Structure formats: structure tokens, C-alpha cells
Amino acid sequence: MEKEREALQAWKERVAQELDRVVAFWTAHSHDREHGGFLTCLGRDGRVYDDLKYVWLQGRQVWMYCHLYSKFERFRRSELLDAAKAGGEFLLRCARVAPPEQKCAFALTRDGRPVKVQRTIFSECFYALAMDALWRVTGDARYQREATEMMDQVVRWVREDPSGLGRPPLSGTLAAEPMAVPMMLLSLVAQLGDHDEALAGRYAELGDWCAQRILRHVQRDGHAVLENVSEDGRELPGCLGRHQNPGHALEAGWFLLGYASRKGDPALRAHVIEKFLLLPFHSGWDPEHGGLFYFQDVDGLCPTQLEWDMKLWWPHSEAMIAFLMGYRDSGDPALLRLFEQVAEYTFCQFRDPDHGEWFGYLNREGKVALTIKGGPFKGCFHVPRCLAMCEEILGALLSRLARDPGAPRAPPAAPTPRGAE
Amino acid sequence: MEKEREALQAWKERVAQELDRVVAFWTAHSHDREHGGFLTCLGRDGRVYDDLKYVWLQGRQVWMYCHLYSKFERFRRSELLDAAKAGGEFLLRCARVAPPEQKCAFALTRDGRPVKVQRTIFSECFYALAMDALWRVTGDARYQREATEMMDQVVRWVREDPSGLGRPPLSGTLAAEPMAVPMMLLSLVAQLGDHDEALAGRYAELGDWCAQRILRHVQRDGHAVLENVSEDGRELPGCLGRHQNPGHALEAGWFLLGYASRKGDPALRAHVIEKFLLLPFHSGWDPEHGGLFYFQDVDGLCPTQLEWDMKLWWPHSEAMIAFLMGYRDSGDPALLRLFEQVAEYTFCQFRDPDHGEWFGYLNREGKVALTIKGGPFKGCFHVPRCLAMCEEILGALLSRLARDPGAPRAPPAAPTPRGAE
Numbered sequence: 001m002e003k004e005r006e007a008l009q010a011w012k013e014r015v016a017q018e019l020d021r022v023v024a025f026w027t028a029h030s031h032d033r034e035h036g037g038f039l040t041c042l043g044r045d046g047r048v049y050d051d052l053k054y055v056w057l058q059g060r061q062v063w064m065y066c067h068l069y070s071k072f073e074r075f076r077r078s079e080l081l082d083a084a085k086a087g088g089e090f091l092l093r094c095a096r097v098a099p100p101e102q103k104c105a106f107a108l109t110r111d112g113r114p115v116k117v118q119r120t121i122f123s124e125c126f127y128a129l130a131m132d133a134l135w136r137v138t139g140d141a142r143y144q145r146e147a148t149e150m151m152d153q154v155v156r157w158v159r160e161d162p163s164g165l166g167r168p169p170l171s172g173t174l175a176a177e178p179m180a181v182p183m184m185l186l187s188l189v190a191q192l193g194d195h196d197e198a199l200a201g202r203y204a205e206l207g208d209w210c211a212q213r214i215l216r217h218v219q220r221d222g223h224a225v226l227e228n229v230s231e232d233g234r235e236l237p238g239c240l241g242r243h244q245n246p247g248h249a250l251e252a253g254w255f256l257l258g259y260a261s262r263k264g265d266p267a268l269r270a271h272v273i274e275k276f277l278l279l280p281f282h283s284g285w286d287p288e289h290g291g292l293f294y295f296q297d298v299d300g301l302c303p304t305q306l307e308w309d310m311k312l313w314w315p316h317s318e319a320m321i322a323f324l325m326g327y328r329d330s331g332d333p334a335l336l337r338l339f340e341q342v343a344e345y346t347f348c349q350f351r352d353p354d355h356g357e358w359f360g361y362l363n364r365e366g367k368v369a370l371t372i373k374g375g376p377f378k379g380c381f382h383v384p385r386c387l388a389m390c391e392e393i394l395g396a397l398l399s400r401l402a403r404d405p406g407a408p409r410a411p412p413a414a415p416t417p418r419g420a421e
Numbered sequence: 422m423e424k425e426r427e428a429l430q431a432w433k434e435r436v437a438q439e440l441d442r443v444v445a446f447w448t449a450h451s452h453d454r455e456h457g458g459f460l461t462c463l464g465r466d467g468r469v470y471d472d473l474k475y476v477w478l479q480g481r482q483v484w485m486y487c488h489l490y491s492k493f494e495r496f497r498r499s500e501l502l503d504a505a506k507a508g509g510e511f512l513l514r515c516a517r518v519a520p521p522e523q524k525c526a527f528a529l530t531r532d533g534r535p536v537k538v539q540r541t542i543f544s545e546c547f548y549a550l551a552m553d554a555l556w557r558v559t560g561d562a563r564y565q566r567e568a569t570e571m572m573d574q575v576v577r578w579v580r581e582d583p584s585g586l587g588r589p590p591l592s593g594t595l596a597a598e599p600m601a602v603p604m605m606l607l608s609l610v611a612q613l614g615d616h617d618e619a620l621a622g623r624y625a626e627l628g629d630w631c632a633q634r635i636l637r638h639v640q641r642d643g644h645a646v647l648e649n650v651s652e653d654g655r656e657l658p659g660c661l662g663r664h665q666n667p668g669h670a671l672e673a674g675w676f677l678l679g680y681a682s683r684k685g686d687p688a689l690r691a692h693v694i695e696k697f698l699l700l701p702f703h704s705g706w707d708p709e710h711g712g713l714f715y716f717q718d719v720d721g722l723c724p725t726q727l728e729w730d731m732k733l734w735w736p737h738s739e740a741m742i743a744f745l746m747g748y749r750d751s752g753d754p755a756l757l758r759l760f761e762q763v764a765e766y767t768f769c770q771f772r773d774p775d776h777g778e779w780f781g782y783l784n785r786e787g788k789v790a791l792t793i794k795g796g797p798f799k800g801c802f803h804v805p806r807c808l809a810m811c812e813e814i815l816g817a818l819l820s821r822l823a824r825d826p827g828a829p830r831a832p833p834a835a836p837t838p839r840g841a842e
Contacts, residue, residue: 041660041725049722050659097591105591113593166589170518170526172534238471239462301470304462304796306782307727361727363784375725 001405004336005398011343012394018351019387023068023075025356025373026061026380031083035111037090038083040379044371045355051110055095057379059126062087063191064380066133068388081137088134088143095127102153103164107376119167121154125184128154132192148199151188155206158185175231176240179217183252186210190258211259214252218275224298225249225280239304244296246284247315253277254322257329273326273335281319281338289365290345292316310369311362313378316346317386324393343390358383422826425757426819432764433815439772440808444489444496446777446794447482447801452504456532458511459504461800465792466776472531476516478800480547483508484612485801487554489809502558509555509564516548523574524585528797540588542575546605549575553613569620572609576627579606596652597661600638600673607631607676611683632680635673639696645719646670646701660725665717667705668736674698675743678750694747694756702740702759710786711766713737731790732783734799737767738807745814764811779804 029046030038032053040057041050065084068075094112095104104123105114131147134140157165158181189207193200216233219226227243228236235241253276260268284292291311295303302308323339326332349366350358352373360378361370372378450467451459453474461478462471486505489496515533516525525544526535552568555561578586579602610628614621637654640647648664649657656662674697681689705713712732716724723729744760747753770787771779773794781799782791793799 043722050725052659105593107593109593114591115593115595117589117591168538168587170535170538172526172528172530172536174536238473301464302792304471304791304793306731306791309790310727369730369785370725370727371723372725 001401004333005401007336007340008394008397008401011340012391012398014347015387015390015394018347019384019391020074021356022358022380022384022387023080026384027079027083028356030061030374030380031086032090032110035090036086036093037112038087038379039110040374041376042357042372042374044352044359044373046373049372052115052376053090053108053110053112054376054379055091055104055106055108055123056126056377057374057381058087058091058095059123059128059130060381061379062091062130063126063133064384064388066130066137068384070137071388071392084134085138088130091127091130092146095123101164102150103166117166119165121157121165121181122184124150124154125188128188129191132188147192151192151203154188155185159209174236174240176228176236177213177231179214179225179227179229179248179252182210182213183248183255186214186255186259190255190262207259207262211256214256215271217249217252220298222275223279224283225252225276226298239297242298242301243303244280244283244298245294245315246280246292246296247294247312247318249276249280249284250292250315250322251318253280254318254325257322257325261329269329273330273332277322277326277335277338281323284315286311286364291349291362291364291366292319292342307361309364311349311364311366313346313350313358313360314382316342316350317382320346320386321389321393324390328393328397422822425754426822428757428761429815429819429822432761433812433819435768436808436811436815439768440805440812441495442777443779443801443805443808444501447805448500448504449777451482451795451801452507453511453531456511457507457514458533459508459800460531461795462797463778463793463795465773465780465794467794470793473536473797474511474529474531474533475797475800476512476525476527476529476544477547477798478795478802479508479512479516480544480549480551481802482800483512483551484547484554485805485809487551487558489805491558492809492813505555506559509551512548512551513567516544522585523571524587538587540586542578542586542602543605545571545575546609549609550612553609568613572613572624575609576606580630595657595661597649597657598634598652600635600646600648600650600669603631603634604669604673604676607635607680611676611679628680628683632677635677636692638670638673641719643696644700645704646673646697647719660718663719663722664724665701665704665719666715666736667701667713667717668715668733668739670697670701670705671713671736671743672739674701675739675746678743678746682750690750694751694753698743698747698756698759702744705736707732707785712770712783712785712787713740713763728782730785732770732785732787734767734771734779734781735803737763737771738803741767741807742810742814745811749814749818 025046029042030040032039037053037058038061039048039051040054043049062084065080069080094108097103097105097114097117104127106118106123107116108114128147128150131143135143135147186207189203193203217225217229219235227245228240230236253272256272256276260272286293292315294310294312295305295308297303319342320339323335327335327339349362352359357373359368363369446467450463451461453460458474458479459482460469460472461475464470483505486501490501515529518524518526518535518538525548527539527544528537529535549568549571552564556564556568607628610624614624638646638650640656647656648666649661651657674693677693677697678690681693705717707714713736715731715733716726716729718724740763741760744756748756748760770783773780778794780789784790
């Protein structure tokens with residue numbers, strides 16, 4: 001037990017130090033003091049190489065700063081709060097393409113004019129995530145109203161009528177559900193309902209719906225998680241149907257662990273650990289060079305995506321969260337060992353010893369393929385979210401061990417179900 | 422001179438044999454005998470791994486088969502002509518999303534229902550290319566009418582009103598010209614006007630316009646070809662402006678060599694060789710592992726595309742054409758040496774000794790990263806076009822040498838300008 005305590009303590013210190021370095025990188029280089037919001041196209045040393053602003057990354061950084069500000073004493077700094085508010089105001093002012101319509105841009109110029117619009121829900125979801133987080137740290141009800149109004153619009157697009165997204169209906173397009181959609185909504189349900197009985201109740205049915213939809217992505221008699229299934233939960237034909245993304249399945253895994261924990265459902269927890277943590281890890285981990293493949297084909301065929309065998313930062317940060325959370329919730333020491341395996345690889349390969357923040361893109365062998373620290377799809381989110389959540393979980397595990405030295409071996413008591421669940 | 426003749430003869434044989442193997446691969450595996458058109462998602466050994474049909478690749482394969490049928494005695498086979506006609510009829514029947522509107526789909530189901538539409542001109546351009554080629558081998562005027570009607574629509578989208586393409590105007594979007602647009606149109610001008618005085622005259626001004634637009638992509642005081650420039654021919658800010666694609670510049674090079682040859686303009690030819698052949702080759706060739714990088718940033722920054730350092734088949738096939746054509750037109754033996762350097766790398770790295778057709782995607786070190794032979798962006802086009810054109814050029818060079826042993830050292834006489842040029 002003492003050896004385990006020491007291991008957890010050592011990881012907590014390593015993770016906390018790394019979080020400090022990562023946050024320092026983003027606060028030093030990404031704040032746009034002229035227009036608000038964040039510059040995320042940053043080179044290895046933080047230099048700005050492009051000033052387009054990506055709405056996903058604006059919303060995510062606002063959320064991240066609010067989370068750090070509210071959960072960590074050492075990050076309760078006006079610098080973070082002010083930057084989060086300036087980011088939120090930038091989104092309020094510029095994210096919508098044609099206000100009062102709710103559709104948001106994907107990319108904006110530095111001063112906030114729309115450059116590109118995606119015909120999906122994700123810009124809007126990260127907008128809602130940011131607004132809810134801002135409401136929690138500022139108490140300004142305007143932010144909460146923005147969050148729930150956007151959330152309700154997104155839910156209408158997903159469950160009632162997608163026509164406002166701008167995708168023309170085509171007779172040959174398969175009615176496919178990407179797992180990202182219920183995952184995104186489930187994470188919003190968790191965010192908006194956190195410590196808020198009224199909203200938790202309001203979105204309880206939606207949360208159940210999301211969890212059920214994600215679970216339907218377990219296919220092939222329970223032997224594989226597929227990224228896309230039909231709207232009635234069956235495997236789709238062709239590459240689209242066979243497509244797998246192990247890191248994404250692991251991320252869905254920890255979303256579902258949170259859901260199972262809120263529901264107090266140990267059977268679901270065990271199912272999630274088996275299907276969304278262990279399966280994708282064992283199929284997705286590269287036996288030759290280590291690390292998680294980015295994409296796979298469930299039949300073992302060659303994927304058509306050029307980057308399929310690259311090692312990306314975010315599947316690894318999601319895997320760290322998933323295994324540590326799985327260990328916390330189940331007490332199974334095999335999951336702690338998997339956390340350590342992934343975390344060792346990740347710290348060794350992605351961490352930049354000379355500058356803050358991690359590299360994002362390695363080739364199969366683990367060599368840095370792109371030296372950028374931020375770009376159109378990488379901002380201040382996956383790395384600090386992983387480090388912050390791991391620090392919090394490790395802290396909770398250590399407290400539990402201090403209270404009851406036998407605790408991590410046994411599953412914790414089921415928390416009380418909440419809301420209308 | 423005899424050594425040179427031997428080298429040309431050896432390459433001609435190597436190229437011709439390879440062309441036979443490549444054509445055999447596509448005729449064996451890609452023909453859809455039920456619906457017409459071509460299955461292009463083919464694994465290493467030709468097995469179909471997906472049955473979506475990509476309109477670019479349908480049009481390109483029709484063109485390729487017609488070219489082979491009409492230019493090579495050994496390919497004047499009904500198998501090729503019938504497959505080309507079945508592909509053309511499939512396009513006529515299914516490519517348009519909402520006939521009689523001219524907008525074409527990007528991807529179709531195997532039986533021809535639209536799956537995806539791109540808001541660009543390229544599906545339509547390859548449709549026109551296919552129809553013109555079919556007209557030439559069949560004499561059926563319906564195909565020529567289809568070709569010119571589509572061509573005229575594309576030209577209106579590019580030069581008058583792009584609103585029919587479906588891109589919403591956004592206030593932050595830079596009015597950028599991708600080099601692909603005038604390149605594509607210039608290749609259509611060459612195709613439609615080939616041995617057709619009336620159409621050559623009709624599109625002569627358009628051809629001049631395309632050439633001038635492509636030439637404006639030479640930036641940085643003549644030291645770099647940039648993929649995107651502003652509509653008035655200046656460098657654009659950010660990653661978009663700094664983006665380079667060496668293989669694409671080389672392809673533009675041989676398009677422009679053809680234009681310079683049609684115009685009888687040796688000064689333009691020399692400019693094109695310097696700016697579109699030598700510059701991109703010297704900046705884009707990997708000094709460490711050989712091969713052309715896929716993307717570069719003109720300031721030497723890290724590109725944001727994950728595949729930037731991969732070696733793709735088509736930049737290499739375009740470079741082979743460009744250097745051999747440059748050698749034919751200028752007589753400069755340095756260009757023959759560059760052809761040989763690129764061709765040796767290409768035959769060594771991309772060719773599959775066990776099955777026909779080349780691999781498409783290598784990692785930076787030259788290892789096969791994707792084993793597929795065809796996919797959403799790779800069909801029966803770049804490899805056989807390269808081999809067929811190289812065989813034709815090598816044949817012409819050998820004939821010239823036989824007539825006049827000193828010929829390849831001196832630039833050939835300027836051909837007579839044609840049409841209204």
C-alpha cells in the first residue's frame with residue numbers, strides 16, 4: 001500500500017508541475033490583448049505563425065481557464081479570469097455568423113469576422129461550454145442564458161431538425177451517427193447540470209439518450225467500438241462503417257464513467273471499462289513502437305486517412321484520464337498500471353523539455369512530425385484538461401488512502417443519483 | 422550521343438512495361454459491370470474495400486482510357502473503349518446533383534446517388550474532360566456538347582459569378598485564388614482545343630488568362646511559387662499565403678510548357694523551367710531521404726497539415742512529366758538528369774513489385790504508409806498519365822535523335838501558334 005501511495009504521490013507531483021508549465025505557455029503566448037480571445041497558432045516556442053481564431057479553441061480555452069480558476073487555488077489569478085472573460089466577450093460579439101441566428105463560425109479573423117463555417121454542431125457546443133463555465137466563475141446570468149439557449153438550439157438540430165446546419169439532403173448519404181455527437185452532448189449535460197439541480201433535471205432525459213446512443217457504438221458482438229453507426233444503431237457499410245478511433249473511444253469511456261458514477265450504476269461502469277477502455281486500448285496500442293494509432297479499420301484493412309498511424313497528443317491525454325478514472329471508480333490495479341504505461345509514453349514522447357505545452361503530432365515511430373504547439377485543432381484544452389483532471393483524481397485517491405489505507409482496492413460507494421434520473 | 426540514346430531507349434522500355442502492368446491492374450479490378458463507372462477504392466492486390474464512386478476519379482479514368490485507346494496501338498482494345506463509354510454514361514446519368522443544374526456531386530453511391538457535394542469546380546471539370554475525350558474516340562456529338570456546356574458553366578463560375586457553387590459569402594474570407602483553378606482550366610483549354618481550330622479559337626483568350634493567373638503565383642521576387650495568392654496577384658497573410666505544394670508547382674510547370682509550346686514562346690519556356698520546375702524541385706526535394714515533400718511553408722515554418730512530410734505518388738509522377746517535357750523542349754541535359762533522379766526514386770519507392778499500380782502514400786523515410794492502390798483521391802490517372810506521356814515523349818525524342826543525332830541538345834523549332842493567339 002505504501003508503494004502505491006508513493007507512486008500516486010509521485011505522479012501527482014509530476015502532473016502538477018507539468019500543468020504549471022503548460023498553463024504558463026498559454027498565458028505567455030496566446031492572449032490577444034487587442035481584440036480578446038486567443039491566438040492558438042503557436043510554434044514550438046510560442047511564436048504566433050497565424051492569427052486566425054478557431055471557435056472550438058476559443059470556447060475550450062475559456063472553459064479551461066474557468067476550470068483552473070475555480071478548482072485550483074494556485075490558478076485563482078485575475079490574469080486567467082480576465083482572459084477567460086475577454087474570450088467569452090469575443091465569442092459573444094463575433095462567433096455567430098448571422099445573429100440572431102445561432103449558427104457559429106468555425107474560424108474567424110483576428111478581429112472576429114467569419115472565415116469558415118462548418119455544417120456541424122461543434123462550434124456551438126464549445127460556445128455553450130464556455131458560457132456555462134463563465135457563468136459559474138462570474139455569476140453573471142447573461143452567460144448562463146447564452147449557454148442554455150445555445151444548448152437548446154443544438155439539441156433541436158440533433159434530435160428534431162438538422163436543416164439549420166446547412167447540409168443539403170442528398171439521396172445517397174447514409175443516415176449515420178458519428179459518436180462525437182452524443183459524446184459532445186453528454187459532456188454538455190455533465191457541465192450544465194454540475195451542482196445545478198434544476199438544469200440536471202432538465203437535461204436528465206437527454207443525458208440518458210446520449211449514453212444509450214454512445215453505447216450503441218459497441219458493435220461486432222461486443223468486440224469493437226465503431227465511430228459511425230446507422231441511426232438505428234447498426235453497422236454501416238464501407239470505410240465509414242469500419243472506421244475506428246481508439247483515443248476517441250477512450251474519451252467516450254471516461255464520459256460514460258462519469259455518467260455511470262452520477263447514476264450509481266456499477267454494472268454500467270464495468271461494461272464501460274471493458275468496452276470503452278480495455279478494447280480500444282488493446283486494439284489501438286502499437287505493439288511495435290508504443291502509442292495509440294490515430295485511426296484503424298475494424299477488419300484490419302488499411303485506413304484511407306493519411307495520418308492513420310500517427311500518434312496524436314489528444315488520444316493519449318484522453319487515455320490517461322480514462323484509466324486513472326477507471327482505477328478510481330473500480331479500484332482495479334490493472335487500470336492504474338495502464339495509466340502509468342500511457343502516461344510514461346506520453347511524458348516521454350509528447351512533452352517538450354525546452355518549452356511549455358506538448359507536441360501534438362508524432363510519426364508512428366514517435367518522432368516529432370510537426371513542431372507546432374497549437375494550430376487549427378490544437379489549443380489550450382486537451383493537455384491542461386488531462387493534467388488538471390489527473391491532478392484532481394490523484395489528490396482524491398491520496399486523500400482516500402490517507403483516510404482508509406485499503407480504499408483504492410475496493411470500489412467506492414455509489415454516489416447518490418441526482419435529478420430525475 | 423549513343424549513351425544518351427541508350428538511356429532514353431532503356432527508360433522508354435521500362436516506362437512502357439510499367440504502363441502495361443498499371444493498365445492491367447485497373448482493367449482487372451475497377452470496372453463496375455453492373456452500374457458502369459469505376460470502383461477506385463482498391464487494396465494492394467486490387468480487392469474492393471469500399472464501393473463509393475468519386476466523380477473526379479470517374480472522369481479521370483474515362484479520359485485516361487480514351488487517351489490510351491487513341492494514342493497507343495496496343496491499347497486500342499474494345500475493353501477500354503467500352504469501359505470508358507460505360508463510365509461516361511454513368512456520369513451523364515448520375516453526376517449532376519439536381520439536373521438540369523450543372524453542379525455535380527463529389528461522391529456517389531455505387532448505383533449513382535449523390536453522397537457528397539464539394540463547393541468547388543473540380544468534379545465538373547473532370548466531367549468535361551471525360552466528355553471531350555469520349556467525343557474524340559466515339560465521334561458522338563452529344564459528348565462534345567456536354568463537354569462545352571459544362572466548360573462554359575465552369576468558366577462562368579470562375580470569372581463571373583461563383584454563387585452557384587454554394588459557398589456562402591463571409592466577410593472575413595480572403596478573396597484567394599488557389600493555383601488549382603487556372604491550372605484546371607488551362608488543362609481543359611488544351612484538351613478541348615486540341616486539333617480543333619474552332620474551339621481553340623473560342624478558348625484562346627481564356628487560355629491566356631489562365632497562364633497569366635498561374636504565373637502570378639510566382640512571388641517573393643521570383644524566388645517561390647505560392648499555392649494561393651490574392652485576386653490581384655499578391656501574397657496573402659498567414660499560413661494560407663505561405664502554403665507551397667512542390668508537386669503541384671511542377672504540374673503547373675508542364676501545363677505551362679505545353680502552353681509556351683503552343684504559343685511558340687521560348688522566353689516563357691525558359692521562365693517556366695526556372696520558376697516552376699527548378700525552384701520547386703530544389704526547395705521541395707528532401708535532402709535527407711529523397712522524394713518531394715507534400716507541403717511546405719515558404720518561410721520554412723512547420724506546415725499545419727499532418728501529411729506535410731509524406732511522399733505522395735502524384736507529385737513524383739508530375740515531376741517526371743515536367744522534367745522530361747522540359748528536356749524535350751529545351752534540350753538541356755540537366756533536365757534529363759533530373760527526370761532520371763525523380764524516376765529512379767519513384768520506380769524504386771512507389772512501384773509495387775508484387776501487384777500492379779503504385780503505392781500512393783509513403784512516410785518521409787520512404788516506407789509505405791498506406792497499402793491501398795486506390796481511394797477517394799487516387800484512381801486510374803496520375804500514374805498511367807505519367808507513364809503514357811513519358812512513353813510518348815521518349816518515343817518522340819528517340820525519333821528525333823534517329824533523324825538528327827544532334828537534335829536533343831538544341832531547342833526544337835517553335836511550333837506554329839494556333840487559333841486567335
